[in-house]
Amino acid sequence: MPTPRPLDDVACRTSFARFRVASIVEGIALLVLVTIMIMRYVVFGGDAWFTSTSPLWEHVSSVWSPIHGLIYMIYVILGFDLWLKMRWALPRMLLLMFFGVVPVLSFFGERWTHQQVEVDLQQRPTLQDEAEAAPGA
Template sequence: MTVASTTRPLDEVAVRTSFARFRIASIVEGIALLVLVAIMVMRYGVYGGEGLFTSTSHTWDQISEIWSPIHGLIYMIYVVLAFDLWLRMRWGIGQMLLLMFFGVVPVLSFFGERWTHQKVEADLKRRPTLQDEARLA
């Protein structure tokens, strides 16, 4: 933590708004990644080999070609919203890398969202905010 991040108060309203967007993005990314994994299992695991299901493999290829870029866009939006939260909280670079990692491993974004929520709440209690001055007045 740098000197600037400890002396300059956080904007609690902006942080909570940013976290709300990040929370939605985490849930959407988690679901999108699970859908992508299911498509890949169907494409390569169930219907990918020679044998009984080869005629439907082309269908899963097409579904994969459509869903993969959609998931990529969802992940990019997730990273942008994670970056926004990271900037507003003024965390270290390790925290940003962790936020990005949460969106890469299936199901981890759900746990990462809960962990991030606890970290945001703890930091808002511990660190000064602009709204603290208004509450005292």
């Protein structure tokens, strides 16, 4: 069985730092979106469900929804970047994407991902380990 290519510790940690920020921003953005939807359809929705909404919350929703969509796309791209740098299996990538879909889950997913990054960087060979072991380094 061939030995796996070493990870780049610095690139992995940098990628995770970007993903961490994106996770927190996505979590907050999703909570804001859920709050807007509750205000639009439940609190100010009137008697008929989904038919009579407040014009203010309808406008706020139409402005915030695309912003949240852009934030989620950035989150996905940064999650993909982390996944590539860590050389994880496909199910891990799908899990990273799922963390950004369920409200509040991105905060827990970020902590779990941090632990996984640390464990993998401890257990798997890195370029920095090779540089330290090389003679004359």
